[in-house]
Amino acid sequence: MQPIDVTCAIIERDDQILIAQRSESMSLPLKWEFPGGKIRAGESPSDCLVREIDEELGVKVTVVAALPLVTHHYPEIAVTLHPFVCTQISGDLVLAEHVDCCWVNLESLSSYDLAAADIPVVQSYARYRRNERAE
Ligand SMILES: Nc1nc2c([nH]c(=O)n2[C@H]2C[C@H](O)[C@@H](COP(=O)(O)OP(=O)(O)OP(=O)(O)O)O2)c(=O)[nH]1
Numbered sequence: 001m002q003p004i005d006v007t008c009a010i011i012e013r014d015d016q017i018l019i020a021q022r023s024e025s026m027s028l029p030l031k032w033e034f035p036g037g038k039i040r041a042g043e044s045p046s047d048c049l050v051r052e053i054d055e056e057l058g059v060k061v062t063v064v065a066a067l068p069l070v071t072h073h074y075p076e077i078a079v080t081l082h083p084f085v086c087t088q089i090s091g092d093l094v095l096a097e098h099v100d101c102c103w104v105n106l107e108s109l110s111s112y113d114l115a116a117a118d119i120p121v122v123q124s125y126a127r128y129r130r131n132e133r134a135e
Contacts, residue, residue, distance in 0.1 A: 003078035007049040008036035020098040032112040059091035072117030
């Protein structure tokens with residue numbers, strides 16, 4: 001199965017990051033994820049990310065760092081996630097597609113039912129944070 005390319009944003013605010021819950025009508029219903037979406041033909045991953053976050057959350061973000069790609073095979077679809085660490089630069093959060101969102105500490109993430117592809121993203125983000133603090 002050829003993976004589809006999907007961007008996702010780990011939006012940082014102080015010591016917390018934003019996660020959002022997919023709706024019942026989306027694929028992976030009610031799973032928690034990092035907001036984002038499919039990369040369009042001819043679009044760069046970072047342009048896709050900025051567009052998707054504006055569409056889904058109504059806010060502008062700027063990219064701080066790119067994390068390693070993660071490919072995951074679900075039973076019916078395969079995805080390659082392009083994760084970016086971001087900060088919000090303007091706008092007020094309004095959910096256009098998700099049913100819920102919350103700001104969480106890294107340590108609390110394991111209590112949310114995350115999409116399976118996001119688990120390695122959380123691990124690489126944790127490594128990124130450790131390296132940031134070591135500098
Ligand atoms: N956005 C996002 N999608 C994820 C994550 N983890 C994960 O497995 N996925 C999967 C769910 C979907 O199968 C796919 C992304 O599809 P999507 O429905 O969010 O993308 P989109 O907004 O471009 O969708 P659409 O316009 O076609 O409705 O990637 C994640 O952290 N964020």
